[in-house]
Amino acid sequence: MITLRAKCYMLSRKDLFRASLFASLGSVIPAAGANLGGLAGAQATEITLDDLKVAEKLAGISFTDEERKALLSDVKQQVKLFEGVRGQLGTAQVTPGIHFETLAGGSIPGSKSRVQTSATKTPSLTSLTEEDIAFLSTREQAKLIRDRKITSVELTRIYLNRLKLYGPKLECVVTLTEDLALAQAKQADDEIAKGKYRGPLHGIPYGIKDLFATKGIKTSWGAAPYQNQVLDYDAVVVQKLREAGAVLCAKLTLGALALGDVWYGGVTKNPWNPKQGSSGSSAGSCAATAAGLVSFAIGTETLGSICSPSLRCRTTGLRPTFGRVSRTGAMELAYTMDKVGPICREVEDCAIVFAAIVGADSGDPASVDRPFNYRPIRDLKGFKIGFTSDVKADDPFLKNLVELGATVQPVKFAAYDPGLLTILDVECASAFDELTRSPRLNDLKNSPWPATFRAARYVPAVEYLQAQRIRANLMRTFESEFGDLDAFVGNGIGQTIVHVNLTGHPQIMIPQGDDGKGNSLGKCLIGRLFKEDRLLQIAKLAQEATDFHRKRPTL
Secondary structure: OHHHHHHHOOOOHHHHHHHHHHHHHOOOOOOOOOOOOOHHHHHHOOOOHHHHHHHHHHHOOOOOHHHHHHHHHHHHHHHHHHHHHHHHHOOOOOOOOOOOOOOOOOOOOOOOEEEOOOOOOOOOOOOOOHHHHHOOOHHHHHHHHHOOOOOHHHHHHHHHHHHHHHHHHHOOEEEEOHHHHHHHHHHHHHHHHOOOOOOOOOOOEEEEEOOEOEOOEEOOOOOHHHOOOEOOOOOHHHHHHHHOOOEEEEEEOOOOOOOOOEEOOEEOEEOOEEEEEOOOOOHHHHHHHHOOOOOEEEEEEOOOOOHHHHHHHOOEEEEOOOOOEOOOOEOOOOOOOOEEEEEEOOHHHHHHHHHHHEEOEOOEOOOOOOOEEEOOOOOOOOOEEEEOOOOOOOOHHHHHHHHOOOEEEEOOOOOOOHHHHHHHHHHHHHHOHHHHOOHHHHHOOOOOHHHHHHHHOOOOHHHHHHHHHHHHHHHHHHHHHHOOOOEEEEEOOOOOHHHHHHHOOOEEEEEEEEOOOOOEEEEEEEEOOOOHHHHHHHHHHHHHOOOHHHOOOOO
C-alpha cells in the first residue's frame, strides 16, 4: 500500500485521471488539453504519444519516442479490437477460462498409457545405406536395436554425421550434443545387452527444440539476448525421454522466442526447398526430422508452431490436447496456449513418442493425467469425419477415408473474434516483462516481438479478462459445432488453426507432397479433446493410403 501510494503521487491528478480512464475503459486517452466534458468526447479523442507517456508512468515503464512511434498504430488497433469484444458480451455472465482448462476437464486418477503399434519386420541391413537407415521409421529402428541388428552407438553416429554435414546448410542446429549422445547410446547398448530393454525409444537418437532446458547445455530460446544462457536443470520432457532410453543428439533451432524461423544465427531452411524458410517456430525440429538428421524431434505450439513447419517440411507433427504434456523447463510464452508435441516422419512414431512424454507434472499446474491407449485398426467403419470448406468434396484424401469405411460430411465453424488474440499478446508480454523493461530487448533483431511486448503493456486487465470470457464462449460453441464427429479434415494447417489453439483441441499434420512449384501440400486432422488415440488411428490409415511420408528431400 505504501509503495502504491508513493508511485501515485508521482503523477499529477490530471495525469492520473487520463491514465486511469485508459486503463479502466480501454478507450482512447484524451490528449493533453482536450475537452473532458463527457465520456463520449474522451473516447473520440485520438491517442497521441503524450498519452502513451502518461500510461507508461502508471505502469512504471519508460520507452523512447522512437519506440512509441513504432507501437502507436498497434495500440490504436488494440482499442478497436476491445470494442468488438465488448459488443459481444452485453450483460451475460461468462466466467473467463482462467486457470485455463479444456472443456473435457482435468486429470483422471490411475491413468496409464499403452501403445500397440503395427507388426514390424526387422529390416534387412544387407542392402541399406546409412542414409536408408537414417530415414527408417522410429519403430523400424527400434526393431533393429531390440533385435541387436544395429547398436545405438552405430545409429547415433549416423545421425551425428548427418547433423554435422547438413545441419549448417539447413541452419537447423544450435548445439550438437555429441558427447552426451554417445554416452547415452553406450549406456543404452549396455542395458540392452543385459536384457534391460526400456521400450521402443531405447537407444533412439532425437533432437529437441532449443527452448527446453538441458542441464549444463546452452538453451538459447533462439534469441540473441539469451544466446549464452545455460540452465542447471532438465525440462520434464527431457527427463522423460531419458527415462525411456532416448539419445539426445542436438538442440534444434526455433524462431527467436518461438516466433517464425529467423533465429540469432540465421534462417532455418526447408529441406525440400532451401529457398524457403522452414516456417516456425519449431523450425529446426521439423527441418532436422524431414532431412533425416534425427529419428524424431520435440516441438511446441502456441499458434501453429508445430503444424506450420510440419506442413512446410512435410513431417508428421502432432499438437496434443492442451495440458497433456508437461511444460516444466520449457520457455514460457503463453500460459494458456503453449503445448508440447512430437514431430516424426510417420503417424505411429508420434504415438510412440507421445506415450513417453504424456502425463501431469506438479511443476506445470495445467498438465493433466489422462489415459492414452493406442492400437492400430484395420478400417474406419463407424467413424464419422467432417471436412471444412477449404477441402473439396471429391478430394482424394476424403475418397481414401470413404474407401476405408468412414462416413464423411461437411462441417462449418463460426468465425473467432480477432480480439481473442489479445490473450496471446498479453500473456507473451507478461512472460517477457523483464526483457521488455531491459535494454536487452533491443538486441532482438528482425523480430516483431519488441513492438508486441511493448504494445501489450497498454492492454487493460479488464480487456484481457473480457477476451478470456469470449474464449469460454468460443470453446462451448466450437464443441457444439463439432457435433458427433470423431475428427475433421482441413487443407494445409486448416481454417481452424486459431480456434483449436484457443480451445485446446489436438491436431496432426499429414504431408501430401507438393504443388509442382516447390510448395509443400498437406492435410490436417483435428480430433476430440484427449482423444489422440482415435485421432492417430484415423491419421495412420489416411497416411498409409499414399507414400508421401516415405519420400526424401534431396540435400
